[in-house]
Amino acid sequence: MIILNKSFFEYLNNLLNVGDIPNIWQSYEIDEPVDNARPLAKEAGKPIGRDDVMAHFTSLVRSNLHVVLCMSPSEGEHQNGKWKKRYTDKMAEACVHMHLSVEQASARFLSEMKRHNYTTPTSYLELLNSYEGILLQMSQEIAARHIKLSNCLQTLIRTNSEVEVMQGQLIAIQPRLEQSQKDTVAIMEELSAQQQEVEAKQEIVRAEEAEVSQSADEAEELALEAQNDLENALPKYNAAINADQSPDKSDISEVKSFARPPELVMIVLQAVSLLFNQPQTWEQAKKLMNAEFQGKLHDYDKDSLDEKMKSKLKANFINNPKFQLEVVESVPKAAKSLCQWKFKLDQ
Template identity: 25%
Template sequence: VNAKFPIRAQKFPAVFAVNINWFMSWPEAALVAVSSAFLGSYKIDCTDDDRQKLYSLTGAFQATVRDITEVYFARMRKHVYVTPKSFLCLIDFYKQLYQIKYEEINVQERSVNVGLQKLKEASEFVEKLKVQLKEQEVVLKAEEKKTTALLDKVMVEKSKADKKAEVVNGQKADCQAEADSINAEKAEAQVELDKALPFLHDAESACNSITKKDIVEIKANRKPLDIIKLTFDGLQILMCKKVVDVAPEERSINKVNATFLKDSYEDYSSKEVQDMNFLQGILDFAANEKDSINDETCELLGPYLRFDEDPAKHWGPFSHPVLDPSLAGKASGAAAGLCKFVGAMVQYHGAAKIVKPK
């Protein structure tokens, strides 16, 4: 014995105190039985025949590995031990791997099923669309015929409209020319109207110059002068009110006696003056009824207003107009205003009638 052997035995006691397990290797049938015991209650998605094949396959794996270890020992002179624990680990690993792969396959299966369902639905939808398309083709052809007919009709109507547009454009040009002519006439009429308006303003001013005091004075005058009476006659004629029948009568104006017309003061004018709205009635006439004055009215007022400085052309009985505001003013302020009013309204009519025919 080597002298170093005791020393090494003291240093490495485990080498000299080893228990050797003399159990024999499990036969393959025992391995299959163990596999069926551990996998029998495990849920596997397969038939019974496939399950039996699985039990046999696991046992065969363990036996094959054991045989390979013997070959390895014969070649490499090294022991590799395959124990029952290794077989149980193989079974547990199979369970874990099976669960993982089973879930992966389920996910893939669901994805494939969803895809197949979508493809089926798409196919059915396409078939429906084909049917609808055929139906729509029939409708489309009918609508196309209608559209073509309508288009032809529109073209015909457009041709008519174009012709009518030419006529309308011609009428438009005529209307524009007529409008231009009317505007020109309107401008001319406005010029004439502007000439007539001052007379209307004079009439309104003359009427506004009459005060209530002047009217009261006339009402109180029991024997008004002839010029006052004739002034009211002129107002009666202007406003188309009643007067007495025409008859000659001696009149005295500005201390000059002459034969003139009989007045209507006592019969009609004196009653008009008593009306409280006398002045307002005259203003309303100037505002609203001025255009009712006609040539006949002005002709009837001719003897009261006409005057010509040439004695050969003047046929009146006095050397002045009968309704002279300056002479009437000496008798009454109201008479002066009324004289101006009557004369201005007659002048307004003369200027305004130039405008009316246009």
């Protein structure tokens, strides 16, 4: 239905409600209906003034007026079926319900507030316009959601295609991944074996470290013992350094003067005779102590002593408790000097 002029509904509404259309009569046109209706007003006991007669005429028209309103939905934009979509039965029922509800509320408003509220065709049209606006808004929202859903669907389709491509690539590289996994397992096994080997070597190193530490302790103890021996031997060594300056001729003469030398003197002379490869007797010792004896003592090459000679000296004299400087102190000076010379050779 196409409505060219909305005032048509206003006219129709006034006609149905009050039986009159405002300003429909011209001033010169009112006289005729007033003159014709005055006898009827007088007969009905109504005042016969101009306005009163016109009001009586209007009431007679409203009482006897029947209006038939025909509208065709087959014109204009509704030829394509939009009428059925827009104005369904439920929509019609909703509009009727709202229209009647407003009339009921208007009646209650008049009863309580003593004020009129008229429901006009314009109000009904505004209702339809509001519905149309809401329908348009919802249609736009649905269209926007449709676009959004379509975009999401396209994204899902594109993602699915990409996933299929990646799955194909994954299947293609699967053999390499399996080989890499095998290589990794082999490397891990090799590392585990190397780790065990390293741990075994660490155990060996720790054991050797303990042995080295023990050896270091033993070496330190030996060093202390050697230091003690050195400190004990230094007096003998220092005395032996100067032994080549003695005995002098008088000391040698003193020893040769013995008819039978003391035991300690004889032990010293036996050691000297052994060094010169002479018999270890008193007679041979006296022969050895000749004029060249001091020179022989001074020039004696101690480096010429072999291990055999050193062993004999150590066994027969050096380890002899009587063949010590402290013991020989009590014998003549020549014997002590010869004993010091002998110890010098052992250094």
